[in-house]
Amino acid sequence: MDGxxxxxxxxxxxxxxxxxxxxxxxxxEIEVSPTNLTVFHTGVIPEAEGKGVAKKLLSEMVSYSRSHKLKVIPLCPYVHAQFKRHPDEYADLWNE
Structure with a gap:
């Protein structure tokens, strides 16, 4: 897997x-505004499912949001589920 x-x-x-x-x-899929990063959808091709691809995308999005001081609007079901499952980890980012 590449970067x-x-x-x-x-x-x-x-x-x-x-x-x-x-x-x-x-x-x-995302949209960046001056204060927020909105996540619309996370998709992984079937042959790559279960190999940590979505987690790698989530990690990169979180790093980007923190480094640019953006709040995250998780419209994507996957990202929303991760934010709910690990509230302490994402509390600084989550624009509820």
Whole structure:
């Protein structure tokens, strides 16, 4: 699995993308505003499920949000579930 790459357009719409040998295997669709990072969807291709791809995307998104002092709006069911499951870990980020 390669590293996670952030692809954003000039309006702040885009995704964190993870690839494996040049093939995209997962992405986390986001929108960045001056104060928030909204997560809409996390998707992993079937052959890569269960290999920690979504967790790697979540970790990268959390690092980015903290380093840019953004609050996270977790509209994505996966991210929302992780924030609820580990409230202490994400309390500083969660824009409920």
């Amino acid at each position: 996670v790459e952030l692809k954003l357009n000039d309006k702040g719409h885009g995704a964190f993308v993870v690839s494996d040998n040049g093939k995209q295997i997962g992405e986390m």
